[in-house]
Amino acid sequence: MGTPLLLHACCGPCSLEPLRLLREEGFEPTICWTNPNIQPLEEHDLRLRTLMDWARDVAHVEVVIAGDDRERWERAVAPFGFDREARCRACYALRLSEACRTARDLGFSHVSTTLVVSPYQLFDTCHEVLEGLAAAHGLTTVWRDFRDWYPTATTRSRELGMYRQNYCGCRFSAAEAAIERHEARDARKAAKAHIG
Ligand code: SF4
Known part of the structure:
Protein backbone atom coordinates (compact mmCIF):
# COMPACT_ATOMS: atom_id res chain seq x y z
CA MET A 1 0.00 0.00 0.00
CA GLY A 2 1.33 3.42 -0.97
CA THR A 3 1.04 6.64 0.99
CA PRO A 4 -2.53 7.99 0.68
CA LEU A 5 -2.66 11.40 -1.00
CA LEU A 6 -5.59 13.62 -1.94
CA LEU A 7 -4.97 14.93 -5.45
CA HIS A 8 -7.02 17.95 -6.44
CA ALA A 9 -7.83 17.52 -10.16
CA CYS A 10 -8.72 20.41 -12.45
CA CYS A 11 -9.80 18.10 -15.31
CA GLY A 12 -9.26 14.64 -16.80
CA PRO A 13 -6.45 15.37 -19.30
CA CYS A 14 -4.37 17.19 -16.66
CA SER A 15 -4.78 14.23 -14.27
CA LEU A 16 -3.16 11.61 -16.51
CA GLU A 17 0.52 12.26 -15.88
CA PRO A 18 0.38 13.41 -12.22
CA LEU A 19 -1.56 10.27 -11.30
CA ARG A 20 0.89 8.01 -13.12
CA LEU A 21 4.00 9.74 -11.74
CA LEU A 22 2.73 9.97 -8.17
CA ARG A 23 1.83 6.28 -8.23
CA GLU A 24 5.34 5.53 -9.50
CA GLU A 25 6.70 7.46 -6.52
CA GLY A 26 4.76 5.24 -4.14
CA PHE A 27 1.71 7.40 -3.44
CA GLU A 28 -1.81 6.11 -3.58
CA PRO A 29 -3.83 9.08 -4.87
CA THR A 30 -7.53 9.67 -4.46
CA ILE A 31 -8.80 12.41 -6.77
CA CYS A 32 -10.72 15.39 -5.39
CA TRP A 33 -12.97 17.47 -7.64
CA THR A 34 -13.68 21.06 -6.58
CA ASN A 35 -13.77 23.40 -9.56
CA PRO A 36 -16.53 26.04 -9.30
CA ASN A 37 -14.42 28.20 -11.63
CA ILE A 38 -15.48 26.34 -14.78
CA GLN A 39 -17.97 28.28 -16.89
CA PRO A 40 -20.51 27.82 -18.27
CA LEU A 41 -22.12 25.08 -16.18
CA GLU A 42 -22.42 22.74 -19.20
CA GLU A 43 -18.65 22.99 -19.63
CA HIS A 44 -18.15 22.23 -15.93
CA ASP A 45 -20.34 19.14 -16.22
CA LEU A 46 -18.61 17.96 -19.39
CA ARG A 47 -15.15 18.20 -17.76
CA LEU A 48 -16.39 16.40 -14.67
CA ARG A 49 -17.97 13.63 -16.77
CA THR A 50 -14.73 13.26 -18.75
CA LEU A 51 -12.77 12.89 -15.52
CA MET A 52 -15.24 10.42 -13.99
CA ASP A 53 -15.33 8.18 -17.08
CA TRP A 54 -11.53 8.03 -17.26
CA ALA A 55 -11.19 7.45 -13.50
CA ARG A 56 -13.65 4.57 -13.58
CA ASP A 57 -12.74 2.89 -16.88
CA VAL A 58 -9.04 3.58 -17.35
CA ALA A 59 -7.24 4.82 -14.23
CA HIS A 60 -9.22 2.91 -11.62
CA VAL A 61 -8.89 5.71 -9.12
CA GLU A 62 -11.46 6.88 -6.58
CA VAL A 63 -12.93 10.37 -7.07
CA VAL A 64 -14.30 12.46 -4.19
CA ILE A 65 -16.64 15.27 -5.22
CA ALA A 66 -16.08 18.17 -2.81
CA GLY A 67 -17.84 21.54 -2.68
CA ASP A 68 -18.44 23.44 -5.91
CA ASP A 69 -19.68 26.80 -4.65
CA ARG A 70 -20.14 28.86 -7.82
CA GLU A 71 -21.63 31.85 -6.02
CA ARG A 72 -18.63 31.99 -3.74
CA TRP A 73 -16.36 31.98 -6.79
CA GLU A 74 -18.30 34.97 -8.17
CA ARG A 75 -17.86 36.84 -4.89
CA ALA A 76 -14.23 35.94 -4.18
CA VAL A 77 -12.66 35.71 -7.65
CA ALA A 78 -14.72 37.38 -10.39
CA PRO A 79 -14.19 40.94 -9.05
CA PHE A 80 -10.52 40.66 -10.06
CA GLY A 81 -11.64 40.50 -13.69
CA PHE A 82 -8.72 40.61 -16.13
CA ASP A 83 -6.08 41.09 -13.41
CA ARG A 84 -4.78 37.62 -14.06
CA GLU A 85 -2.31 37.26 -11.17
CA ALA A 86 -4.82 38.39 -8.52
CA ARG A 87 -7.69 36.48 -10.10
CA CYS A 88 -5.84 33.16 -10.41
CA ARG A 89 -4.39 33.50 -6.90
CA ALA A 90 -7.90 33.89 -5.49
CA CYS A 91 -9.16 31.03 -7.66
CA TYR A 92 -6.39 28.67 -6.49
CA ALA A 93 -7.09 29.69 -2.89
CA LEU A 94 -10.81 28.93 -3.20
CA ARG A 95 -10.37 25.53 -4.79
CA LEU A 96 -7.31 24.39 -2.86
CA SER A 97 -8.77 25.40 0.51
CA GLU A 98 -11.76 23.17 -0.25
CA ALA A 99 -9.37 20.38 -1.29
CA CYS A 100 -7.34 20.79 1.93
CA ARG A 101 -10.50 20.88 4.06
CA THR A 102 -11.67 17.67 2.36
CA ALA A 103 -8.27 16.03 2.83
CA ARG A 104 -8.24 16.85 6.54
CA ASP A 105 -11.85 15.71 7.06
CA LEU A 106 -11.17 12.40 5.29
CA GLY A 107 -7.96 11.76 7.26
CA PHE A 108 -5.38 12.32 4.52
CA SER A 109 -1.95 13.63 5.48
CA HIS A 110 -0.70 14.52 1.97
CA VAL A 111 -2.20 16.80 -0.64
CA SER A 112 -1.34 17.83 -4.21
CA THR A 113 -2.93 19.27 -7.36
CA THR A 114 -2.92 18.49 -11.08
CA LEU A 115 -2.69 22.22 -11.78
CA VAL A 116 1.09 21.75 -11.76
CA VAL A 117 1.11 19.97 -15.14
CA SER A 118 -0.18 22.85 -17.26
CA PRO A 119 2.31 25.49 -18.46
CA TYR A 120 -0.63 27.92 -18.59
CA GLN A 121 -0.95 28.03 -14.79
CA LEU A 122 0.94 30.44 -12.53
CA PHE A 123 3.26 27.80 -11.10
CA ASP A 124 4.89 29.75 -8.25
CA THR A 125 1.65 31.44 -7.20
CA CYS A 126 -0.10 28.09 -7.06
CA HIS A 127 2.75 26.61 -5.03
CA GLU A 128 2.68 29.45 -2.52
CA VAL A 129 -1.10 29.20 -2.11
CA LEU A 130 -1.07 25.44 -1.65
CA GLU A 131 1.81 25.49 0.84
CA GLY A 132 0.03 28.05 3.00
CA LEU A 133 -3.29 26.24 2.96
CA ALA A 134 -1.77 22.80 3.53
CA ALA A 135 0.17 24.08 6.55
CA ALA A 136 -2.98 25.70 7.96
CA HIS A 137 -4.80 22.35 7.68
CA GLY A 138 -1.88 20.31 9.12
CA LEU A 139 -1.15 18.64 5.77
CA THR A 140 2.05 17.93 3.83
CA THR A 141 2.21 19.30 0.29
CA VAL A 142 3.50 17.01 -2.44
CA TRP A 143 4.73 19.58 -4.95
CA ARG A 144 6.32 18.42 -8.19
CA ASP A 145 7.05 20.22 -11.46
CA PHE A 146 5.11 18.09 -13.95
CA ARG A 147 5.16 20.67 -16.76
CA ASP A 148 7.65 18.65 -18.83
CA TRP A 149 4.98 15.97 -19.12
CA TYR A 150 2.36 18.31 -20.58
CA PRO A 151 3.04 17.22 -24.21
CA THR A 152 2.72 13.57 -23.12
CA ALA A 153 -0.57 14.38 -21.41
CA THR A 154 -1.79 16.03 -24.62
CA THR A 155 -0.88 12.99 -26.71
CA ARG A 156 -2.30 10.45 -24.27
CA SER A 157 -5.56 12.31 -23.75
CA ARG A 158 -6.03 12.54 -27.55
CA GLU A 159 -5.35 8.81 -27.90
CA LEU A 160 -7.94 8.12 -25.20
CA GLY A 161 -10.47 10.31 -27.04
CA MET A 162 -10.92 12.55 -23.99
CA TYR A 163 -12.64 15.91 -24.29
CA ARG A 164 -9.94 18.63 -24.27
CA GLN A 165 -10.86 22.23 -23.52
CA ASN A 166 -9.06 25.23 -25.05
CA GLU A 176 -8.03 35.72 -23.01
CA ALA A 177 -7.58 32.45 -24.91
CA ALA A 178 -9.76 33.67 -27.78
CA ILE A 179 -7.70 36.87 -28.05
CA GLU A 180 -4.44 34.87 -28.03
CA ARG A 181 -5.75 32.63 -30.82
CA HIS A 182 -6.72 35.67 -32.90
CA GLU A 183 -3.32 37.28 -32.32
CA ALA A 184 -1.50 34.08 -33.29
CA ARG A 185 -3.61 33.79 -36.46
CA ASP A 186 -2.91 37.43 -37.38
CA ALA A 187 0.82 36.92 -36.78
CA ARG A 188 0.81 33.84 -39.05
CA LYS A 189 -1.03 35.79 -41.77
CA ALA A 190 1.41 38.70 -41.49
CA ALA A 191 4.42 36.33 -41.69
CA LYS A 192 2.93 34.66 -44.78
CA ALA A 193 2.28 38.03 -46.47
CA HIS A 194 5.86 39.06 -45.69
CA ILE A 195 7.29 35.90 -47.25
CA GLY A 196 5.00 36.29 -50.29
S1 SF4 B 1 -7.72 31.51 -15.51
FE1 SF4 B 1 -7.26 31.69 -13.32
S2 SF4 B 1 -9.17 32.47 -12.43
FE2 SF4 B 1 -9.69 31.64 -14.43
S3 SF4 B 1 -10.30 29.52 -14.03
FE3 SF4 B 1 -8.12 29.51 -14.54
S4 SF4 B 1 -7.07 29.61 -12.55
FE4 SF4 B 1 -9.20 30.24 -12.22
Whole structure:
Protein backbone atom coordinates (compact mmCIF):
# COMPACT_ATOMS: atom_id res chain seq x y z
CA MET A 1 0.00 0.00 0.00
CA GLY A 2 1.33 3.42 -0.97
CA THR A 3 1.04 6.64 0.99
CA PRO A 4 -2.53 7.99 0.68
CA LEU A 5 -2.66 11.40 -1.00
CA LEU A 6 -5.59 13.62 -1.94
CA LEU A 7 -4.97 14.93 -5.45
CA HIS A 8 -7.02 17.95 -6.44
CA ALA A 9 -7.83 17.52 -10.16
CA CYS A 10 -8.72 20.41 -12.45
CA CYS A 11 -9.80 18.10 -15.31
CA GLY A 12 -9.26 14.64 -16.80
CA PRO A 13 -6.45 15.37 -19.30
CA CYS A 14 -4.37 17.19 -16.66
CA SER A 15 -4.78 14.23 -14.27
CA LEU A 16 -3.16 11.61 -16.51
CA GLU A 17 0.52 12.26 -15.88
CA PRO A 18 0.38 13.41 -12.22
CA LEU A 19 -1.56 10.27 -11.30
CA ARG A 20 0.89 8.01 -13.12
CA LEU A 21 4.00 9.74 -11.74
CA LEU A 22 2.73 9.97 -8.17
CA ARG A 23 1.83 6.28 -8.23
CA GLU A 24 5.34 5.53 -9.50
CA GLU A 25 6.70 7.46 -6.52
CA GLY A 26 4.76 5.24 -4.14
CA PHE A 27 1.71 7.40 -3.44
CA GLU A 28 -1.81 6.11 -3.58
CA PRO A 29 -3.83 9.08 -4.87
CA THR A 30 -7.53 9.67 -4.46
CA ILE A 31 -8.80 12.41 -6.77
CA CYS A 32 -10.72 15.39 -5.39
CA TRP A 33 -12.97 17.47 -7.64
CA THR A 34 -13.68 21.06 -6.58
CA ASN A 35 -13.77 23.40 -9.56
CA PRO A 36 -16.53 26.04 -9.30
CA ASN A 37 -14.42 28.20 -11.63
CA ILE A 38 -15.48 26.34 -14.78
CA GLN A 39 -17.97 28.28 -16.89
CA PRO A 40 -20.51 27.82 -18.27
CA LEU A 41 -22.12 25.08 -16.18
CA GLU A 42 -22.42 22.74 -19.20
CA GLU A 43 -18.65 22.99 -19.63
CA HIS A 44 -18.15 22.23 -15.93
CA ASP A 45 -20.34 19.14 -16.22
CA LEU A 46 -18.61 17.96 -19.39
CA ARG A 47 -15.15 18.20 -17.76
CA LEU A 48 -16.39 16.40 -14.67
CA ARG A 49 -17.97 13.63 -16.77
CA THR A 50 -14.73 13.26 -18.75
CA LEU A 51 -12.77 12.89 -15.52
CA MET A 52 -15.24 10.42 -13.99
CA ASP A 53 -15.33 8.18 -17.08
CA TRP A 54 -11.53 8.03 -17.26
CA ALA A 55 -11.19 7.45 -13.50
CA ARG A 56 -13.65 4.57 -13.58
CA ASP A 57 -12.74 2.89 -16.88
CA VAL A 58 -9.04 3.58 -17.35
CA ALA A 59 -7.24 4.82 -14.23
CA HIS A 60 -9.22 2.91 -11.62
CA VAL A 61 -8.89 5.71 -9.12
CA GLU A 62 -11.46 6.88 -6.58
CA VAL A 63 -12.93 10.37 -7.07
CA VAL A 64 -14.30 12.46 -4.19
CA ILE A 65 -16.64 15.27 -5.22
CA ALA A 66 -16.08 18.17 -2.81
CA GLY A 67 -17.84 21.54 -2.68
CA ASP A 68 -18.44 23.44 -5.91
CA ASP A 69 -19.68 26.80 -4.65
CA ARG A 70 -20.14 28.86 -7.82
CA GLU A 71 -21.63 31.85 -6.02
CA ARG A 72 -18.63 31.99 -3.74
CA TRP A 73 -16.36 31.98 -6.79
CA GLU A 74 -18.30 34.97 -8.17
CA ARG A 75 -17.86 36.84 -4.89
CA ALA A 76 -14.23 35.94 -4.18
CA VAL A 77 -12.66 35.71 -7.65
CA ALA A 78 -14.72 37.38 -10.39
CA PRO A 79 -14.19 40.94 -9.05
CA PHE A 80 -10.52 40.66 -10.06
CA GLY A 81 -11.64 40.50 -13.69
CA PHE A 82 -8.72 40.61 -16.13
CA ASP A 83 -6.08 41.09 -13.41
CA ARG A 84 -4.78 37.62 -14.06
CA GLU A 85 -2.31 37.26 -11.17
CA ALA A 86 -4.82 38.39 -8.52
CA ARG A 87 -7.69 36.48 -10.10
CA CYS A 88 -5.84 33.16 -10.41
CA ARG A 89 -4.39 33.50 -6.90
CA ALA A 90 -7.90 33.89 -5.49
CA CYS A 91 -9.16 31.03 -7.66
CA TYR A 92 -6.39 28.67 -6.49
CA ALA A 93 -7.09 29.69 -2.89
CA LEU A 94 -10.81 28.93 -3.20
CA ARG A 95 -10.37 25.53 -4.79
CA LEU A 96 -7.31 24.39 -2.86
CA SER A 97 -8.77 25.40 0.51
CA GLU A 98 -11.76 23.17 -0.25
CA ALA A 99 -9.37 20.38 -1.29
CA CYS A 100 -7.34 20.79 1.93
CA ARG A 101 -10.50 20.88 4.06
CA THR A 102 -11.67 17.67 2.36
CA ALA A 103 -8.27 16.03 2.83
CA ARG A 104 -8.24 16.85 6.54
CA ASP A 105 -11.85 15.71 7.06
CA LEU A 106 -11.17 12.40 5.29
CA GLY A 107 -7.96 11.76 7.26
CA PHE A 108 -5.38 12.32 4.52
CA SER A 109 -1.95 13.63 5.48
CA HIS A 110 -0.70 14.52 1.97
CA VAL A 111 -2.20 16.80 -0.64
CA SER A 112 -1.34 17.83 -4.21
CA THR A 113 -2.93 19.27 -7.36
CA THR A 114 -2.92 18.49 -11.08
CA LEU A 115 -2.69 22.22 -11.78
CA VAL A 116 1.09 21.75 -11.76
CA VAL A 117 1.11 19.97 -15.14
CA SER A 118 -0.18 22.85 -17.26
CA PRO A 119 2.31 25.49 -18.46
CA TYR A 120 -0.63 27.92 -18.59
CA GLN A 121 -0.95 28.03 -14.79
CA LEU A 122 0.94 30.44 -12.53
CA PHE A 123 3.26 27.80 -11.10
CA ASP A 124 4.89 29.75 -8.25
CA THR A 125 1.65 31.44 -7.20
CA CYS A 126 -0.10 28.09 -7.06
CA HIS A 127 2.75 26.61 -5.03
CA GLU A 128 2.68 29.45 -2.52
CA VAL A 129 -1.10 29.20 -2.11
CA LEU A 130 -1.07 25.44 -1.65
CA GLU A 131 1.81 25.49 0.84
CA GLY A 132 0.03 28.05 3.00
CA LEU A 133 -3.29 26.24 2.96
CA ALA A 134 -1.77 22.80 3.53
CA ALA A 135 0.17 24.08 6.55
CA ALA A 136 -2.98 25.70 7.96
CA HIS A 137 -4.80 22.35 7.68
CA GLY A 138 -1.88 20.31 9.12
CA LEU A 139 -1.15 18.64 5.77
CA THR A 140 2.05 17.93 3.83
CA THR A 141 2.21 19.30 0.29
CA VAL A 142 3.50 17.01 -2.44
CA TRP A 143 4.73 19.58 -4.95
CA ARG A 144 6.32 18.42 -8.19
CA ASP A 145 7.05 20.22 -11.46
CA PHE A 146 5.11 18.09 -13.95
CA ARG A 147 5.16 20.67 -16.76
CA ASP A 148 7.65 18.65 -18.83
CA TRP A 149 4.98 15.97 -19.12
CA TYR A 150 2.36 18.31 -20.58
CA PRO A 151 3.04 17.22 -24.21
CA THR A 152 2.72 13.57 -23.12
CA ALA A 153 -0.57 14.38 -21.41
CA THR A 154 -1.79 16.03 -24.62
CA THR A 155 -0.88 12.99 -26.71
CA ARG A 156 -2.30 10.45 -24.27
CA SER A 157 -5.56 12.31 -23.75
CA ARG A 158 -6.03 12.54 -27.55
CA GLU A 159 -5.35 8.81 -27.90
CA LEU A 160 -7.94 8.12 -25.20
CA GLY A 161 -10.47 10.31 -27.04
CA MET A 162 -10.92 12.55 -23.99
CA TYR A 163 -12.64 15.91 -24.29
CA ARG A 164 -9.94 18.63 -24.27
CA GLN A 165 -10.86 22.23 -23.52
CA ASN A 166 -9.06 25.23 -25.05
CA TYR A 167 -9.30 27.61 -22.08
CA CYS A 168 -8.54 27.32 -18.39
CA GLY A 169 -12.05 27.56 -17.00
CA CYS A 170 -13.53 30.96 -16.15
CA ARG A 171 -15.12 33.38 -18.62
CA PHE A 172 -12.09 35.67 -18.34
CA SER A 173 -9.75 32.88 -19.41
CA ALA A 174 -12.08 32.00 -22.30
CA ALA A 175 -11.83 35.61 -23.53
CA GLU A 176 -8.03 35.72 -23.01
CA ALA A 177 -7.58 32.45 -24.91
CA ALA A 178 -9.76 33.67 -27.78
CA ILE A 179 -7.70 36.87 -28.05
CA GLU A 180 -4.44 34.87 -28.03
CA ARG A 181 -5.75 32.63 -30.82
CA HIS A 182 -6.72 35.67 -32.90
CA GLU A 183 -3.32 37.28 -32.32
CA ALA A 184 -1.50 34.08 -33.29
CA ARG A 185 -3.61 33.79 -36.46
CA ASP A 186 -2.91 37.43 -37.38
CA ALA A 187 0.82 36.92 -36.78
CA ARG A 188 0.81 33.84 -39.05
CA LYS A 189 -1.03 35.79 -41.77
CA ALA A 190 1.41 38.70 -41.49
CA ALA A 191 4.42 36.33 -41.69
CA LYS A 192 2.93 34.66 -44.78
CA ALA A 193 2.28 38.03 -46.47
CA HIS A 194 5.86 39.06 -45.69
CA ILE A 195 7.29 35.90 -47.25
CA GLY A 196 5.00 36.29 -50.29
S1 SF4 B 1 -7.72 31.51 -15.51
FE1 SF4 B 1 -8.12 29.51 -14.54
S2 SF4 B 1 -7.07 29.61 -12.55
FE2 SF4 B 1 -7.26 31.69 -13.32
S3 SF4 B 1 -9.17 32.47 -12.43
FE3 SF4 B 1 -9.69 31.64 -14.43
S4 SF4 B 1 -10.30 29.52 -14.03
FE4 SF4 B 1 -9.20 30.24 -12.22
